[in-house]
Amino acid sequence: MSIIIFGDLFTFPDGNAATNRVYTYARGFAENAETTHVICFRNDFGVLSSGDNDGISFYHPFSQKSRSNYLLVRRWQKFEKFIQTYRILKSISKIEKIEAINIWTNLHTTLLFGWFLSRIFRARLIFECSEHPLNTFHNHTINRRIGLLKFKIESGLCDGVLCISKYLMDFYSTNGVADHKLLLVPSTVEPARFARKPESPLNYKYIGYFGSLSFERDNVDNLLKAFALIKDKHPEIRLVLGGFCNQTEKAQIDELISLLGISEKTAVIQYLSRKEIVQYIVHAEILVMVRSNNIESNASYPSKLTEYIAAGVPVISVNTGEISNYLKDGVDILLVEPENHEALASKIEFVIDNYADALEIAVKGQQLTKTVFNYSFQAKRMIDFINHL
Template identity: 30%
Template sequence: MKIWAIVSDFPKVTETFALANVQAFRRAGHQADVFHIKPFRSGEIVHPEAQDIVDAAKHLGYVTPRTFSLAMLGCLRSPVQTMRVIRRIFGAFRTQPKHLGISLILVPQALAMGQMARRAGVERLYAEFAGYPATVAWIASRTSGIPFGFSAHAHDIFITQGLLDVKARRAAFVRTISEFNRRFLVQKAGVPQDKVHVIRCGVSPDRADCDLPEPPSGAEPFRILFVGALLPRKGVDVLLRALAHLPKSLTWTLQIIGGGSQDAALRQLAQSLPEGRVTFDGPQPSDKVRQAMSVAHLVVVPSVEGAEGRSEGIPVVLMEAMAQGRPVIASRLSGIPELVEDGHTGRLVPPGDVQALATRIEHVLSNYEAALRMAAAGQARVRSHYNIDQNAAELLALIKGA
């Protein structure tokens, strides 16, 4: 089967799950490729195992001669459907000018992509996000006849619910990654309950074949790790402030892997902590991240709710850390408690609560044997429920059933 997976930004190091799904579809014997809406991100790190998918990715510009000619063909083939799509967009976003404008800008590319996919013999369209990728898939499907479905992760459903019910009713399926999201889609967005399927993201099962860490010996410090984009919603400032509250008797280091708009501000904040305790290593390829996790004593994911309702789904970094048997502390946010069960598979704190995070870190570092027992339970949970091969197979079954 020939499948196109639709995303906005590509490649994007924080969206490795999108590539992991395409890799799994290919391993299952299908012709799976990525179609990205926005221009190629040439400065992004590409993990070696994903290079062939990146090289084969498809793209059409917003306004190019090819986009225009294919869009006109799509419009001429399905004039009534095209007008209905545009009317639906106006109706959904009449009070949200930003989303209205972007959705209308996407119409020509979506029409063109539908015709491009027809010519290429594509049999299924799968949008990795419920926002603009699902909008493109919906328009392309309406004007090309190719069935589509989409996934819902996090801020792609939290920022706006415009068009969600329309796209869901036309889609063959809606896949989401947590029970939290399922309830939100049904109760807040009006998505038909029978359309929604909970299929987790996941990590490769070989990542969960790791020994638990040994407690530090002698003068060795506790190694704390953060991996993620340096953006306000990731809460790295909360983590840095929490570390300032730890007792001086605890010796620790913090390694920060990732880049983003908050880099300079976070480096400034880190200067208030003892010199040499915090290192900023920037974005790193997957093998370097795994290596950092393999020597970490604790991984912290201190996410907060961001602007416009931007929020985590269930961060892949948590799955990766737990798969490697690392103790974790995370925010009680969105679907995270479905993976990190407080006191059983890890520790949870209220988002943005500096003192609560400091207390949890101190407790983990001071009672490390208990933390390791939770890490073992967390590793078992990832093995059983967050296996990328099993979950991608479930997703593929939905796509084939479309």
């Protein structure tokens, strides 16, 4: 039996939060005796057509080295991607039965194609939902109705849905999706990745944040303002931000860093590989998770937070969404009011001044990566869910 992870919301083998979740799914399925294949359905140029990474077979059916100058050629290449994906699944099905297709997409064309593949290969179609389905349909009433119609059509095509939060479970249930088709799968992590202690990438103590570097969604400006309040009192500590940001976001970050007078003590690293991220996380003195307090935060769960607690390093997180459903302030994490840089600065100072106590809290948080946040534990639940559909 095999499970296909298929979609256009992730890159592979390196990538964003979705890529990390895909990794944990694939590793977990493999440890529970399910062969897993990852098919990245994006139109990315210059990537390997197929390969193996950490024992995970992956494919890029688009597989073009560069963008053609001719419109008809580009259209054909995109169409050929569908044919190549079918061939990949057909080849896999000759070796072992495809049990399920776990689909990651916001595009109706990709979902329809995934549904078509699931019917052809008699597999269950399992939709991954890590963000609010109406996230881009909140502008006005008509737009919301269009979003709901799209949601109902797409959810009707799926045999099951994996939701990252209870908020999303309730949304699906309220909008007519049967409870037996829903499974809550919180953020997952492979703790062994963060148990290793490679050489530190930096020769100074630092507070670390590693994730998307935006102001609107991730509220990184909150952390910059908090650090500015404590930098003089604790001159031995620096701030390191690592992750993706576009040119506009980078300009915003640089401008605020300059305005706050923290340029000499702040490093911004725009790209980190999976291996490099681990190095920076495990060697941080303190890890901070910030994000905005909005509907997107309420519906999702930050994957970087489970990676943070897996490192056994003191973690400070804003208390948004369902974080406090799993983690308790002063017990296994340190929580702070969102969008309040003064409160965040006070919490950072508390950790610095009471570091031994903060480490004890971190160790308790780390234990959760062996149970509720554990990739293999959740993979077994997903396999049982799929088998009972």
